[in-house]
Amino acid sequence: MIQTVTGKISSSELGVCSAHEHLCIDLSRIKKDPDTILDDVGGMEEELRRFKRAGGRSMVEVTNDGMGRDASLLKKLSETTGVHIIASTGFYKDPFLPEQSASWNRDDFARRMLDEIRNGIEGTEVYPGIIGEVGSSHHEIKPIEKELLMGAGIAGIESGLPVTTHTTLGTMGVEQVELFLKLGLAMDQLIIGHQDLNTDDERILAVLESGAYVGFDTIGKNNYRKDTERIRLFEFLFERGFGSRILLSTDLTRKSHWHKYGGIGYDYVLHSFVPLLKENGFSDRDIHMLLVENPARAFCQKVITS
Ligand SMILES: [Zn+2]
Numbered sequence: 001m002i003q004t005v006t007g008k009i010s011s012s013e014l015g016v017c018s019a020h021e022h023l024c025i026d027l028s029r030i031k032k033d034p035d036t037i038l039d040d041v042g043g044m045e046e047e048l049r050r051f052k053r054a055g056g057r058s059m060v061e062v063t064n065d066g067m068g069r070d071a072s073l074l075k076k077l078s079e080t081t082g083v084h085i086i087a088s089t090g091f092y093k094d095p096f097l098p099e100q101s102a103s104w105n106r107d108d109f110a111r112r113m114l115d116e117i118r119n120g121i122e123g124t125e126v127y128p129g130i131i132g133e134v135g136s137s138h139h140e141i142k143p144i145e146k147e148l149l150m151g152a153g154i155a156g157i158e159s160g161l162p163v164t165t166h167t168t169l170g171t172m173g174v175e176q177v178e179l180f181l182k183l184g185l186a187m188d189q190l191i192i193g194h195q196d197l198n199t200d201d202e203r204i205l206a207v208l209e210s211g212a213y214v215g216f217d218t219i220g221k222n223n224y225r226k227d228t229e230r231i232r233l234f235e236f237l238f239e240r241g242f243g244s245r246i247l248l249s250t251d252l253t254r255k256s257h258w259h260k261y262g263g264i265g266y267d268y269v270l271h272s273f274v275p276l277l278k279e280n281g282f283s284d285r286d287i288h289m290l291l292v293e294n295p296a297r298a299f300c301q302k303v304i305t306s
Contacts, residue, residue: 002300004058004085005075005129011299011300014057014084014296017057017060017299019164019191021059021251023048023063023074024039025068026068030095035256037068044073045077045081047266050259052083053267055270056266058086058295060088060130061088064092072126086129087126087129088129089112089121090113092134093137093168104151106147107151109148109151113159117155130299131164132162134148134163135149136166139171141176146179149176149179149180153179156180160304162298162299167198170196170197170198170200171198177206188298191214191215193214195207196215196217196225201233205242213247213294214246216233216246217249218251219249219268220269220272220273221251234277235280243286243289244297246294247290247294248290248291249269250264274287277290
């Protein structure tokens, strides 16, 4: 089963799923840029409707505590648009952690996540369906980020929820895997994010060989990396048999990413990247696997038997 903001659904109900998005977010406290505030509810609805018209059925919303998460709003958006939304529990990375968590250890982070998983997010009756996006810095896992990642792993083991991570420009993915492996988290419960920005192919392979999923979740952000490069990486990973471990998304966080401000929109994968995959010889079968089957497998909550 998969926990959405409106209740549990079976994995077969998930449909075409965007694996790593932000609908309602505010990173301006740190970024000092009003472009990094998404708070226009009408705009969110409009974007979700476009996503749905393009064939999208569900979205994993990885905004968490300290990033401007609004669980009640996500529920309302899901009800008005009919798009399944999966909400998150967790914290992002340094320096986005809320002040009160500055001195927390792994158990403190885990306790807070498990409390939201069991009792709802911030006093609402909206439950998270995923732990994340929990992350690390560029070429570095800072001490507080290590505690956060370990806390997420502990909460993942105890709850059975998938854990989805942020890596800064794709770096430290292998180190994140090692940390979760040491804890005993099942690797098919782990998604290492932003690996389409990792310029070291061998390190992406090393992440996949552990059994974890990888997020190709900044598709369309050609300022970071060209989509043609992403296609080359797809070819490289499909040839090696890892097509069933890749999750797609656009990771929009700015007003300027929305259609109404001239951006690509949450439907970009469906209206632009899928045609590019087809032009490059990927089959309908491959695309169905990427958009539907992989998320259904990756986001399913593990049944905890003990
Ligand atoms: Zn991220």
